[in-house]
Amino acid sequence: MIVKVALAQINATVGDLTGNARLLAASARQAHAQGALLVVAPELALSGYPPEDLLLRPAFMQACADTLAALAAELADLEGLHLVVGHPHQFGARGDVRSKSIAVQQRFNAASVLAGGRVIGTYCKRELPNYQVFDERRYFASGRDAGLSPLVFEVGGRRVGLLICEDAWFDEPAHAACAAGAQLLCVLNASPFHLDKAGEREARMAERALAVGRPLLYSHLVGGQDEVVFDGASFAVDASGRVCTRAPFFEPALSIVEVGADGSVRGELSPVPEIESQAWSALVLGVRDYLGKNGFPGAIIGLSGGIDSALVLAIAVDALGADKVHAVMMPSPYTAEISWV
Numbered sequence: 001m002i003v004k005v006a007l008a009q010i011n012a013t014v015g016d017l018t019g020n021a022r023l024l025a026a027s028a029r030q031a032h033a034q035g036a037l038l039v040v041a042p043e044l045a046l047s048g049y050p051p052e053d054l055l056l057r058p059a060f061m062q063a064c065a066d067t068l069a070a071l072a073a074e075l076a077d078l079e080g081l082h083l084v085v086g087h088p089h090q091f092g093a094r095g096d097v098r099s100k101s102i103a104v105q106q107r108f109n110a111a112s113v114l115a116g117g118r119v120i121g122t123y124c125k126r127e128l129p130n131y132q133v134f135d136e137r138r139y140f141a142s143g144r145d146a147g148l149s150p151l152v153f154e155v156g157g158r159r160v161g162l163l164i165c166e167d168a169w170f171d172e173p174a175h176a177a178c179a180a181g182a183q184l185l186c187v188l189n190a191s192p193f194h195l196d197k198a199g200e201r202e203a204r205m206a207e208r209a210l211a212v213g214r215p216l217l218y219s220h221l222v223g224g225q226d227e228v229v230f231d232g233a234s235f236a237v238d239a240s241g242r243v244c245t246r247a248p249f250f251e252p253a254l255s256i257v258e259v260g261a262d263g264s265v266r267g268e269l270s271p272v273p274e275i276e277s278q279a280w281s282a283l284v285l286g287v288r289d290y291l292g293k294n295g296f297p298g299a300i301i302g303l304s305g306g307i308d309s310a311l312v313l314a315i316a317v318d319a320l321g322a323d324k325v326h327a328v329m330m331p332s333p334y335t336a337e338i339s340w341v
Contacts, residue, residue: 006040055139056139072119109140113153202246236259249272299325306339
């Protein structure tokens with residue numbers, strides 16, 4: 001039997017729980033209409049990534065729990081559909097994080113499975129990155145260190161195991177999921193862009209799929225958030241490690257992946273842009289989302305006449321549209337006449 005899985009490549013905004021839940025619900029309904037039984041969203045899609053010190057606020061953690069429950073209830077009419085959502089998770093008294101001090105609870109980077117109007121299972125990330133832009137050990141506990149088991153659930157007769165981003169770069173989490181019975185691995189991700197990062201991801205995930213002999217589906221965030229950009233390009237590899245499906249770069253998408261009982265994977269394979277195109281798209285998306293998510297109506301740019309400020313102007317126009325960019329010429333005695341043309 002072929003199982004259709006949708007990779008929901010959304011552009012989430014940190015702290016906008018209502019808006020992010022709306023994107024997730026829309027993706028779930030669109031996927032259900034296309035016959036998908038499983039929808040996989042990115043890492044911390046509900047809260048946005050990285051939520052940083054919002055996680056230290058009990059009210060925010062409670063709002064995440066409430067929004068997750070409301071999302072599950074909202075999608076109860078989608079018969080047979082399972083939605084996997086990345087979110088921050090806190091164990092508290094009877095699930096109410098307001099009932100205990102934040103200091104005595106364990107907080108996790110988690111993924112929950114929503115089906116039939118409720119949360120049917122939650123997986124907690126096992127490997128926590130703490131380098132470059134990542135500081136997850138400041139905010140989260142490791143699911144493995146807390147003694148939590150891998151999560152495996154059934155969809156369309158297929159047993160599905162979950163991993164979250166950094167988990168898939170290490171051997172143990174994938175092997176633990178497979179030992180628990182997983183026939184298909186789904187990885188939720190928020191992996192910041194750098195040049196050829198997509199190639200690195202695909203190569204590493206192909207190795208992981210080949211090592212465990214299971215197909216692997218990689219759902220990735222897209223969009224800019226403060227100083228980081230997520231490039232999308234969600235993908236799927238079959239059990240032999242071959243990349244069979246790839247979503248577009250730098251734009252939201254819903255990719256339908258058909259997974260066969262033999263470990264085969266089918267779907268659309270978007271091309272990989274040239275490195276120069278990737279760099280430009282990342283700059284444009286980063287500027288667009290930084291201004292848009294912070295509520296700025298446009299940009300005013302001072303031009304010196306040099307190529308650097310001209311480049312900034314071009315990025316801003318591509319990101320926002322010429323009508324939202326105002327250029328102010330700020331010449332010096334060294335400004336060439338050609339700069340005024």
